[in-house]
Amino acid sequence: MRCKSAKILVSASLDGELSPRERSALDRHLASCASCSEEMEKLAKVREIMSGWGDEEPSPWLAANFIEKLARLQQEKTASKSGRLTGWVFGTAVTGAAVTLVLVGFFAHGLIQQGFTPTRYESPPRISQRDDAPVATHEGTIRQQEIRRATNEHESQPRNQQTAQSNREVSGGTRHHPGTSYPVGTSSDYSGARDRGLPIKRDNKGLQLANELIAVAQAQEVGATILGAGVTQTTAAVEVTENLSEIQLAMNETVERVRGSIMEAVDTVIQASNIADSRVTDNYGGTTL
Amino acid sequence: MMQAAANHVTETNEELMTRFQAGDMQAMEELFVRFQKPLFNFFYRMVGRRETAEDLVQETFLKLCRFGKSFRGSDAKFTTWLYSVAGNQCRDYLRHSGRRPETTLTELEQDGTEENLDLDDICPNGSNSPVEDNLLRLEVQAALRAAVDSLPEKERLAIILREYQGLEYKEIAEVLGCPLGSVKVLIFRARQHLRETLKDLQLSGL
Numbered sequence: 454m455r456c457k458s459a460k461i462l463v464s465a466s467l468d469g470e471l472s473p474r475e476r477s478a479l480d481r482h483l484a485s486c487a488s489c490s491e492e493m494e495k496l497a498k499v500r501e502i503m504s505g506w507g508d509e510e511p512s513p514w515l516a517a518n519f520i521e522k523l524a525r526l527q528q529e530k531t532a533s534k535s536g537r538l539t540g541w542v543f544g545t546a547v548t549g550a551a552v553t554l555v556l557v558g559f560f561a562h563g564l565i566q567q568g569f570t571p572t573r574y575e576s577p578p579r580i581s582q583r584d585d586a587p588v589a590t591h592e593g594t595i596r597q598q599e600i601r602r603a604t605n606e607h608e609s610q611p612r613n614q615q616t617a618q619s620n621r622e623v624s625g626g627t628r629h630h631p632g633t634s635y636p637v638g639t640s641s642d643y644s645g646a647r648d649r650g651l652p653i654k655r656d657n658k659g660l661q662l663a664n665e666l667i668a669v670a671q672a673q674e675v676g677a678t679i680l681g682a683g684v685t686q687t688t689a690a691v692e693v694t695e696n697l698s699e700i701q702l703a704m705n706e707t708v709e710r711v712r713g714s715i716m717e718a719v720d721t722v723i724q725a726s727n728i729a730d731s732r733v734t735d736n737y738g739g740t741t742l
Numbered sequence: 743m744m745q746a747a748a749n750h751v752t753e754t755n756e757e758l759m760t761r762f763q764a765g766d767m768q769a770m771e772e773l774f775v776r777f778q779k780p781l782f783n784f785f786y787r788m789v790g791r792r793e794t795a796e797d798l799v800q801e802t803f804l805k806l807c808r809f810g811k812s813f814r815g816s817d818a819k820f821t822t823w824l825y826s827v828a829g830n831q832c833r834d835y836l837r838h839s840g841r842r843p844e845t846t847l848t849e850l851e852q853d854g855t856e857e858n859l860d861l862d863d864i865c866p867n868g869s870n871s872p873v874e875d876n877l878l879r880l881e882v883q884a885a886l887r888a889a890v891d892s893l894p895e896k897e898r899l900a901i902i903l904r905e906y907q908g909l910e911y912k913e914i915a916e917v918l919g920c921p922l923g924s925v926k927v928l929i930f931r932a933r934q935h936l937r938e939t940l941k942d943l944q945l946s947g948l
Contacts, residue, residue: 464930468904470911499937503905506883511782511796519774519800523767526807 454482456489463493467500557662755820759813770810773820774803780907781828787902788832790891798835802828818916825907825917829899836895889939893932900925901932 454462459482465471466479483490753761755776761769778799785795805827806813813823890898896918903909903917911925918925 461926461930464933465911465926468911468929470926495937496933499933499940500905502882502886502940503901503936505879506787506886506906508779508783508906509786509792511778511799512792515778515782515796515799516771516775519778519803520771522800522804523770523807526804527767 454478456482456486459483459486459489460492463489464496466493467497554661557659558665756815759810759815759820762807762810763813770803770807773806777824781824784825784828784902784907785832787887787890787906788898789835790887794835798828798831802831805831819913821907821909822913822916825903825909825913829903829917832899833895885940886936889936892939893935897928897932897935900928901936904929 459479462471462475462479463483466476471479483493753772755773758769758773762773781799781802782795785798786792789795789798802824806824809827813820890902893901900914900918903914904911909917911922911929914929915922915925918928920928
């Protein structure tokens, strides 16, 4: 064994880290090498000096500081988890609501495009419209009159009954003021209309759908007005046509009468001519001119 | 209650880590109480500043909390894992701070400690007064601290883990991530360097 290798084993032997084979090899070398034996003594002294460097006590508040940091770390973890959960729930709710509204909008739009006519719902009553206001069409007139009648019935209810109904309306989030015009898109309640199954706004979620349905009902009313006007004009045209036929018949009769008169006149002229011819022959010796 | 306390005392480090992995933060507090002093002294000998050493102790344990799930008690000893994290923490600090030994040999010479010191002064046999013994011990300790600070980083780490933390060569090899033979060489070289440095201070017997 060389001294270089032996000195490394000398150091390890001080720590008791030699295998039996290394131990015996080192012992054999040390028995014949004074330099390595001296090295062992010096390294042993170094170890002894090193052992004089004793441990020091850390600050008494070191553990307390760490425990405080640990608690803060745990709080941050909990807050982070909670924040993520709240954010997820809120985000999901908002997204769900948005998707629902979009789907309802598309659905309503598709129905309207296909000519869907809501039979269950009717256009909202125009309470501000006077009873004696002119109504364009027959159908619209009937519908509006029905609604107006319902509203009038409501207004003619006893005071205490109205108050109770108003309270119900307030609990539903709206309040009805008689004679007030309700703009489309507000959450106003129509008491008379509600009695007749008309749509009542309860919250903002169905606002868009209700607006679409009201727009359809209004469009239907306008269409009915136009149709009524057309029917009236057609009736007038038929009457004119009938009159024309009568005139034509009268004219035909007149023409026939005129023709008969003319024929009679012609016959008269022929007869008169014949009479004249016979009178001339008689006057000039029986000679025909 | 007493039985529970006794159980906690007899719990091994690995068992405490298992409890921590199950979500028991008190287990980590217990480990901190057990290892704060040896870990503080490890860092103190490595970096030479008390405040820095205390910061590094806390940062090491916070790292244990973050990466505690990666510890497998069946595969490794807790102390080996602890000093692996601590060693990396220490090396990161030394590299980023570009720090050199806090107490230089020049400072020691200026303090007038270059007089001949006998090994008997370090291990007094009763010939000196307690005050003198204490002063001598402090002087030798300061010289030794300076000598340790002057060691190359890996040698310093290896000799401190062996002499002061009591790790076996095999554990040091795991901490340093090197073969067992390299640990033997590192520790031998460290002792040789210390002997040379202390000899320069004319400590007798070296």
